[in-house]
Amino acid sequence: MARAGRTSWRGLRWARRVTQIASAALFLALIAATASLTGSGFDAATSATVPYPVEAFLDIDPFIGALVVLSTGAIPGALVFGGIVLALALLLGRAFCGWICPFGAMHHGISEAPPGRPAAARIAANRPRAYQKMKYVVLAVSLVAAICGSAIGGLLDPISLATRGVSLTVVPFVNYALGGALEAGAGSGVGALQGASDALYEATSGVAVYQRGFLVVGGVLVAIVFVAALVANRWIPRFFCRGVCPLGAMLGTAGRFGVLALVKDAEACDGCGQCQVHCSQAAGPKPGEAWLRAECDLCLNCVAACPKGAIRFGLAGRKTDEKSAPDVGRRQVIAGAALGAAIVPILRTGTLTSPIGRPDPACIRPPGAVDEEEFLARCVRCGQCMKICPNNALHPALDEAGIEGLWTPVLVPKVGYCEPTCTLCTQVCPTAAIRRVREDEKTGKNGAPMVRIGTAFFDQGRCLPWAMGVPCTVCEEFCPTSPKAITTRETEVVVEGRTAVLKVPFVDPRLCNGCGACEHVCPVRDRAAVRVTSAGETRSPRSQLLLGGGDPTAGRKHGS
Amino acid sequence: MNGTWDRRAFIKRVALGCAGMGGIATAGTLLVDAGRDAPLAATRSSQVRDFRAGLDLEEIARLVVSAAGEAAEATRAAIASLGGMGRFVRRGETVVIKPNVGWDRTPLQAANTNPAVVAALVALCVEAGAASVVVTDNSCNEAGRCFTRSGIWKAAEGAGAAVVLPAPHRFRAYDLGGVALGRMPVLTAAVEADRFINVPIAKHHGLSVFTGAMKNLYGVLGGRRDRLHQRIDDSIADLADFVRPTLTVMDATRVLVRNGPQGGDIGDTEEVGRVIASVDQVAVDAHACGLVHVARADLPYLRLAAARGLGAADPGRVSLREIS
Ligand code: SF4
Ligand code: SF4
Numbered sequence: 001m002a003r004a005g006r007t008s009w010r011g012l013r014w015a016r017r018v019t020q021i022a023s024a025a026l027f028l029a030l031i032a033a034t035a036s037l038t039g040s041g042f043d044a045a046t047s048a049t050v051p052y053p054v055e056a057f058l059d060i061d062p063f064i065g066a067l068v069v070l071s072t073g074a075i076p077g078a079l080v081f082g083g084i085v086l087a088l089a090l091l092l093g094r095a096f097c098g099w100i101c102p103f104g105a106m107h108h109g110i111s112e113a114p115p116g117r118p119a120a121a122r123i124a125a126n127r128p129r130a131y132q133k134m135k136y137v138v139l140a141v142s143l144v145a146a147i148c149g150s151a152i153g154g155l156l157d158p159i160s161l162a163t164r165g166v167s168l169t170v171v172p173f174v175n176y177a178l179g180g181a182l183e184a185g186a187g188s189g190v191g192a193l194q195g196a197s198d199a200l201y202e203a204t205s206g207v208a209v210y211q212r213g214f215l216v217v218g219g220v221l222v223a224i225v226f227v228a229a230l231v232a233n234r235w236i237p238r239f240f241c242r243g244v245c246p247l248g249a250m251l252g253t254a255g256r257f258g259v260l261a262l263v264k265d266a267e268a269c270d271g272c273g274q275c276q277v278h279c280s281q282a283a284g285p286k287p288g289e290a291w292l293r294a295e296c297d298l299c300l301n302c303v304a305a306c307p308k309g310a311i312r313f314g315l316a317g318r319k320t321d322e323k324s325a326p327d328v329g330r331r332q333v334i335a336g337a338a339l340g341a342a343i344v345p346i347l348r349t350g351t352l353t354s355p356i357g358r359p360d361p362a363c364i365r366p367p368g369a370v371d372e373e374e375f376l377a378r379c380v381r382c383g384q385c386m387k388i389c390p391n392n393a394l395h396p397a398l399d400e401a402g403i404e405g406l407w408t409p410v411l412v413p414k415v416g417y418c419e420p421t422c423t424l425c426t427q428v429c430p431t432a433a434i435r436r437v438r439e440d441e442k443t444g445k446n447g448a449p450m451v452r453i454g455t456a457f458f459d460q461g462r463c464l465p466w467a468m469g470v471p472c473t474v475c476e477e478f479c480p481t482s483p484k485a486i487t488t489r490e491t492e493v494v495v496e497g498r499t500a501v502l503k504v505p506f507v508d509p510r511l512c513n514g515c516g517a518c519e520h521v522c523p524v525r526d527r528a529a530v531r532v533t534s535a536g537e538t539r540s541p542r543s544q545l546l547l548g549g550g551d552p553t554a555g556r557k558h559g560s
Numbered sequence: 561m562n563g564t565w566d567r568r569a570f571i572k573r574v575a576l577g578c579a580g581m582g583g584i585a586t587a588g589t590l591l592v593d594a595g596r597d598a599p600l601a602a603t604r605s606s607q608v609r610d611f612r613a614g615l616d617l618e619e620i621a622r623l624v625v626s627a628a629g630e631a632a633e634a635t636r637a638a639i640a641s642l643g644g645m646g647r648f649v650r651r652g653e654t655v656v657i658k659p660n661v662g663w664d665r666t667p668l669q670a671a672n673t674n675p676a677v678v679a680a681l682v683a684l685c686v687e688a689g690a691a692s693v694v695v696t697d698n699s700c701n702e703a704g705r706c707f708t709r710s711g712i713w714k715a716a717e718g719a720g721a722a723v724v725l726p727a728p729h730r731f732r733a734y735d736l737g738g739v740a741l742g743r744m745p746v747l748t749a750a751v752e753a754d755r756f757i758n759v760p761i762a763k764h765h766g767l768s769v770f771t772g773a774m775k776n777l778y779g780v781l782g783g784r785r786d787r788l789h790q791r792i793d794d795s796i797a798d799l800a801d802f803v804r805p806t807l808t809v810m811d812a813t814r815v816l817v818r819n820g821p822q823g824g825d826i827g828d829t830e831e832v833g834r835v836i837a838s839v840d841q842v843a844v845d846a847h848a849c850g851l852v853h854v855a856r857a858d859l860p861y862l863r864l865a866a867a868r869g870l871g872a873a874d875p876g877r878v879s880l881r882e883i884s
Contacts, residue, residue, distance in 0.1 A: 038704035040717040044666040047708045179728065186729035201727055205704075210727060390702045419664050419701060420824070421709070443824065464790070474786045476766045478700065480663075482824030488766060503767065523786040 005312060009304040016098060016300055020105040027102035030054045031166050034388040036206040037424070048439065050427045055384050057102060058430035061159045062086040063142075063247040064380050068431045070146035071377035076432050086254055093255025097241055097248050098280065098297030103162035104241055108280060108299075110230055111237035123276045125236050128284050128292060128327070131243045136328040137336035139249040144340025149373070151431065152347065152404060154380025158245050164407065165226030167387035168219050168396060175208050209390070218398035218407050222383075238280050242295070252294030253326050260298070261316035262291040268310035275302035275311060285311060287321075294326040347404035359543050361533035362400040364411040364514065367418060367451045368426040368437035371540050372401075378433035381407040385425035385434060391416035393516070394425060409434075411453065413516025413532050418453060420480045420515055442513070443481070454514030455536040455545060456485070456507045463529035465504045469495035473503050475518035475530050485511035486518060486530075509536060509545060606737020611756035611806040612839070615648065622879040623838045623847055631676035631813045631835065637883050638809065638837040639684055648807050651689030653754040657681055657721065659811075660761050660776050661697040661712050663822045664705045670814045670829040671822050672706065673761045675715035677811045677835060681757060682719035696724040696749045697779040724749040731782040738798025740791040745782035751803065758805040758841060762812045762832075762848045764820030768792050770854040771821050772845040773808045774800040774865060797864035800841060804870075808844045810836040817852045842871025843878045 034054050037047050058064055065082030069075055085096055097104045116122075142153025154160045178200070185197030201210075232239040241248050264287040275285040278301035283292045285302035287310055303312050359372070366385055369375050386394040386409050393416030396407040409425075411418055426437040437451055444450025456475075464472040479486040488503035507518075507530070514532050522528035536545040620642055628637035639645050649655055659673035667674060678695060685693045695716040699706035703725045707713040713723050724730070731745035750756075760776035767789055768775060777799040778785060788795040812834040816823045823829060832851050838844050842865045846856050856862060856873070866873035 038708040038713070040713045040723065042708045043711060043714055044709040047705065182727070182729040197729055201729065205725070205727070209704075390705055419705070421664050421666075422705070445825065470790050471767070471792065472789050473767050474789050477789070477821060480822050480824055482819045482822075482828055484766070484819055521786055523784070523789075 005309050006304065006306065009300055009312070013300040013304040016298075019099050020108060023100050024102040024105040024109075027057055027162070028166065030056060031163065031171070031387060032207040034384075034424075034428070035209045037390075039206065048421075048423065050388070050424060054388070055382070055428050055430040057159045058163065058380070058382055058384070060085050061157060061247060062089075063139075063157050063250050064154065064160065064430065066143065066250070067146045067151045067153050067157075067380060068378055070143060071149055071151050072374070076430075086251075089251040089254040090257070091255075091259050092298060093258045093260070093293060094248055094251045094281070094295070094297040096251055096297075097245075098299040101158060101241075101247075103158040104238070104297070106162065106230065107233050107238045107241055110233040111280070119273065119277050122237075122278075123273050126276050126279045126282045128282045128289075128295070131236075132282060132295060133328040133332060134243045135245050135249040136253075136326055137332055137339075138244060139246040139253075140333050140336030141340040141343065142246050144337045145343055146377075148341055148344040149377045150344045150347070150404060151376065151378055151380050151433075152343070152406075153246060154382065155407065156244060156246055157380060157382075158240070158247050160380045160382040161226065161229065163387075164222055164381060164383035164396070165229075167383045169223040169226050171208060171387065172219075175210055178204060178208060179210055209392070218396035221398070222396055222407060241280075241297070242282055248297075249294075249326065255293060256324050256326075258293065259316055260313050261293070261322060262296065262302070263312055263314040264288075264291070264321060265310045268308045269306075270308060270310075272307065274305040274307060278302060278305045284323075287311065289321070291322040292327055293322055293324040344404070348402060357542070359534050359537075359540065360400055360402070361535070362410065363397070363405070364413070364454045364516070364532060364534045365537065365539065366394055366409055366411065366425045366434050367423070367442055367453050368429075368434045369409075369453075369539055370433060370435060375408070375433050375539075376401075376404055378431040379408045380431055380433075382430065383407070383409075384428040384430065385409050388424045388428050389416065390422060390424065391419055393418055411516060411532075413519035414528070415520075417516035417520040418514075420513060444513070449538070450513055452513045452536055452538045454516070454532045454534045455509050455512050456514065456516075456518050456530050456532045457535075458505060458507060459527075459529050459531065462524050462527065463505065464523070465491075465493065465502050466529075469493045469498070469500040469502065471502050472523065473505050474521050474523060476503075476505050478517040478521045480515060480517055481511050481513055483511060485509075485513070505530070512536075606802065607734045608737070608802055608804065609751045609756070610804045611754070612804060615806065617647075617806075617839045620647065620839060622881055623836065623840070623843050623875060625847070625880065625882045626835045626837070627833050627882070627884045631674045631811070632680040634813070634833070634835040635677050635680040635809065635837075636684065638835050639681075641881060641883055642807075642837055642839075645684040645688040648757070649685050649688040649690050649755050652691045653689075654692045654694070655685045655690045655755045655757065656694045656696060656750055656753040657685070657716075657757045657759055658697060658750055658776065658779060658805075659695065659712055659759040660763075660779065661703075661706045661710050662700045662779065664701040664709055665822060665824070666709055667711050668814070668826050668829070669823045670761065670816045671763070671820075671824075672710035672712065673759050674811045674813050675711035677809065677813070678712055678759060679715040679719040681759060681809060682716055682721040685755075685757075686720045690755075693721040694724050694749055694753060695721045696726070696747060698726040698747050698750075698782055699779075726782065734802075736798055736802045738794070738801060740794035741788070741798040741802070747780050747782060750780040755806040756803060758803075758808045760808070760810050761815070762810055762851050763816040763823075764818050764852050764854070766820065768796065768861070769858050770845070770849040770852060772848050773805075773810060773841040774845055774861060777803050793861040793864055796861040797868060797870070800865050800870050801868055805841060806839070808838055808841040810844050810848050812836055812848055812851050815852050820852075838878070840871040840878055842866055842873055843875050846873050847875045847880075 060081040062082035182197045185193040266287040269287040280299045283296035394409040397410045440446040441448045460466040464470040476486040491504045516532045518530045519528045626634040626638035663671040665671035734746040765771040862873040
């Protein structure tokens with residue numbers, strides 16, 4: 001009887017493993033899919049649209065949904081799926097964590113990967129401890145901060161953290177490694193190796209974008225946090241899930257009146273501790289100790305491991321030795337809430353480059369980004385926009401957007417510029433911090449007012465024609481607007497007493513969309529002679545440059 | 561042991577130590593970087609790529625301007641008028657076709673070569689028995705998007721070509737041996753074939769005024785192309801000198817008359833409906849610049865190229881044949 005029961009628990013545990021692996025694989029595939037929107041299978045129209053819901057996992061995350069609902073007072077369309085997950089948690093508690101969460105699956109895999117540790121050490125590591133309370137505090141801080149207008153809780157949301165980590169740490173690293181291998185193969189002079197590296201390139205270029213930069217701006221910090229979260233599993237299994245995860249805290253709290261309970265038979269238990277060896281969440285599975293409902297992720301390890309059939313999941317109802325409310329003190333929650341309320345003004349203190357209320361020149365947001373205040377209320381720092389950008393132009397901010405703006409997207413023209421015909425980043429934002437933008441809005445065609453993300457300024461002291469009398473105007477060649485925002489005029493330039501007549505560049509701020517192409521290509525490579533700042537961005541009244549800037553396309557005419 | 565010492569063991573140690581030091585010294589001497597004292601490489605030996613070798617093209621020195629129907633048809637008519645693709649591509653040869661795939665633009669914006677012209681040429685090469693046809697370019701914008709949105713990836717593959725995108729491992733240094741251009745990374749796929757067909761589009765350009773056949777050869781270069789503008793006319797002539805195409809087929813079906821070389825608005829283009837073909841790339845440019853309203857006299861690089869014997873800067877010197 002006991003034996004038969006154990007076999008079926010084992011079958012179910014396999015079902016969980018398969019679900020977990022499938023979910024993690026889907027998660028990675030959706031991230032990879034953002035790189036393959038070009039190729040012979042696409043034409044101009046199809047390559048402009050993201051064909052898969054690459055942000056699906058973020059959409060179903062109720063914690064992200066809650067942040068945005070609290071910070072904006074509106075329910076974002078796609079995030080209603082999060083409601084379904086939350087409803088499921090009312091019935092099944094943290095089953096999402098054990099079965100579906102792709103970040104959970106990564107933690108689980110690393111925790112279980114060999115070499116394993118002795119049983120006694122695992123039992124000690126899996127004992128319920130005070131650090132598990134931390135996640136409830138994280139949840140309280142995040143939710144109250146959201147009420148105060150900041151989506152900063154996204155920093156520790158598991159789906160956001162995993163998307164950001166894979167996109168901005170793993171992918172660049174893989175690119176870097178593959179790129180090195182390709183160059184070595186191609187430069188080897190050995191025909192077979194050269195052929196092999198070319199084949200490798202063809203096979204992987206659809207998934208990995210090769211010019212993607214490695215760890216730029218705030219990216220180093222992204223990598224440190226992501227890697228630390230994964231490595232921590234080797235000391236405390238699923239440490240992030242147990243101690244940090246605000247989504248886990250939320251689902252655990254929601255599952256308080258869940259329908260399943262761990263039913264324990266103290267008589268049958270001989271105290272071998274197998275359940276504790278395998279418990280993934282430190283949820284107290286052993287008869288004699290309290291089962292922590294809000295911690296348990298229904299991984300089924302304990303019931304599958306028990307040689308005596310002394311524990312099983314059954315319908316809740318009868319009083320069992322369990323603790324159903326989250327194991328956290330009221331005082332801690334209140335302190336967390338107070339911190340959440342205090343943290344927003346603290347984080348919004350000015351920095352040197354952007355004192356309070358003044359835009360930072362380097363805070364160039366993606367096209368379609370809403371005005372800064374609302375942007376910070378919505379952006380959960382998932383990194384989707386940064387990952388999908390074909391030019392690798394978007395990067396996680398360090399302090400360009402103030403302290404609060406850590407890891408929000410900023411455009412770094414030196415690395416990549418914003419292609420005016422591309423609207424990919426505007427299609428993948430799960431929280432509408434970047435609203436959808438049509439191509440004609442970016443180019444200002446068909447009567448649409450042009451979306452401008454900044455303005456280019458010439459540094460005439462560094463510009464080759466202006467300062468040195470050397471022909472150049474590469475910036476004019478690359479300026480993609482029509483008519484061009486950069487025009488040239490034949491001008492007499494005096495250099496060392498010699499007069500040269502050559503074309504010098506000017507920018508027309510009414511035509512410039514701030515894409516940064518000019519800064520990107522300027523041959524003055526260290527500090528370009530033309531640079532873009534956030535001045536004049538259409539999303540923000542406080543950044544306006546020109547009087548009557550309401551219609552940036554006013555006065556557009558084809559120049560000659 | 562105890563207080564006594566073993567002379568033999570001592571000598572052995574000293575010998576080993578000396579041998580070790582000697583070894584390190586020898587290795588150091590062998591491995592030392594001679595770079596410091598080496599003279600700066602002063603190579604000026606051009607590695608010209610002449611894709612006409614073995615063909616007799618003298619007698620077909622003429623310029624064909626074809627307005628025979630749509631892009632593909634006009635292209636075929638132009639090649640037929642030059643004696644058919646078989647004159648340029650022999651059975652079993654490898655061919656590289658170099659269109660302009662510089663920009664993330666769609667065909668109607670006329671910043672890249674018309675994909676139908678490219679596809680027609682690929683098909684003609686395949687029909688002529690080419691062993692392989694490669695279509696490649698080093699784009700200015702992100703290459704994957706340029707090849708996709710120009711329609712060239714799909715069209716070229718559909719016609720039987722292999723599309724090769726630029727990637728860092730696909731470049732090798734060549735010595736262009738020019739007046740302005742020396743050693744530069746070159747897209748290997750673009751210059752490692754038996755035959756090279758240059759397929760530019762006629763466009764306005766802010767600095768060089770007109771970009772056509774010779775300027776299109778920028779696309780075989782990698783590295784710091786941003787400095788070429790500093791001596792743009794010499795650079796263009798150097799390139800035409802380095803790559804001597806078997807054939808030049810210019811797309812002038814729709815041309816970009818302002819805001820070049822990217823355009824961005826259909827209003828920047830004009831429909832011309834022509835395809836121009838010749839073995840003389842200088843003559844092609846000299847003729848085509850008029851289509852975007854640029855005078856030959858405004859193109860110093862035509863004179864520079866002609867002076868090097870690369871072709872005729874005066875199209876009056878080649879026989880013009882118009883087909884409609
Ligand atoms: S590309 Fe740079 S150096 Fe050249 S003209 Fe423009 S600003 Fe000046
Ligand atoms: S940022 Fe530079 S390249 Fe882009 S539109 Fe403005 S002037 Fe042109």
